Amino acid sequence: MKVLKPDRKLDLRGEVCPYPVIYTLKELDKMKSGEILEVITDHLPATENVPAAVKKKGHEVLELSKISVGTFRILVKKR
């Protein structure tokens, strides 16, 4: 498995809906095409609605994994 190195990181632990989605999309807006964003969240619904929202905008979800108790890492590649 090749290790992906994110260009930007967003630590959203503690934030609840709708903020994980909003902050992720805002951060992606600031990035260049092809760059990778790492989102760390412990908000359980964010594991579904963040990937759904970024896919809808045409970005690519590279990875969704659980990194520790109730905490997840989402890697998104900007369109």
Add this chain to the structure above:
Amino acid sequence: MQNTILKLYKKAFQQAWPAWLGGILLGLLNVLEFAFKKPWGITTSESRWTGWFLYALDVQIDKAPQWLYYQQYKTLINPPLLDSGTLIDMGIIAGALISALLAYDFKLRVPAKKSRLAQGFIGGVLMGYGARLAMGCNIGGFFSAIPQLAFNGWVFFIGLLIGGYIGAKLVVKL
């Protein structure tokens, strides 16, 4: 046997269930509860907790005319441990805690921005006032009201759509 249980456990707790499945199961549980006794509700009992709290502070909620609300909802008829709605509410918290633990998902989640706590509190005040003004919340006044073929469920639903819309426009700015 042990293998089957482990497989079931993994299936149920390794990932979230889809929303449609949740909706259908909640609908079925609600039908079972109505068949058993009464439709699902949440806030009537929560409002009784406030009554018990005031009563403990020597407020005469059982007699004083200004506390009519608590008399109408027979707040003091049962002690907390014998109030069925309180058991439902406590069961929900316990069930969610157990479910989160089984899924290895329980975590104290403290927001980095402390203003989120105030946001939660103010949102809560509006919910508490709104739910009891309409005499039912998103469960008793909506999820259980529409299936009882009661018009009030639809009016509350329109309110939720309007309030949800205004809320959505505001929260993105906070």
Add this chain to the structure above:
Amino acid sequence: MKLKQPMLGLIALTLIFIIIAIYTYVGLIELGIFLLFGLAYGIVLERSRFCFASSFRDLFITKDARLARGVAAGILVATIGFSILMISGIRSAKVLPVGFHTLIGGILFGFGMVLAGGCASGTLFRIGEGYVTLWFALLGTLTGMILLAATWPFLWYNYIKYQPKIWLVDYLGWGGAIALTISLILIYYIIVTLWEKR
């Protein structure tokens, strides 16, 4: 180490069943069953991340209708089940007075749940998941209820007391009331699905 939380979960589950057994033992099996219902609601809500606040809010922010459809599906199932129970006379409907207080209550509630990030059921199950923000939401909810109780005599004697209880069956008969309710739920389901795809 990885097994610690699931073990605690099993212990907590056992404790709940002991409490249910105690209720049964002292002759209050009905209350034990209510606790069991609560437990089941809590597990389903938690596992399916079933959030009514999201079901409305996401329509307007991300145009995500998954939860809105879930809510519609649940109401549809309950409508069929409740109708059977009511027609067969096993249970009767409890209809609430309807008026501007219902609408305003809905608006306040809808706004409040989006602001807090959880509705009445969402607040409770997220407390179980460990969300500190929702502890504050519950504290707020209880505060709001005291405010409502304090203003209740004014609202009740001047307005709510005089509002009608409208049961659709009285106006449309069983067939009409059920058909209208199911049609409206399906229309909502279709509208949110189309809205999502726009």
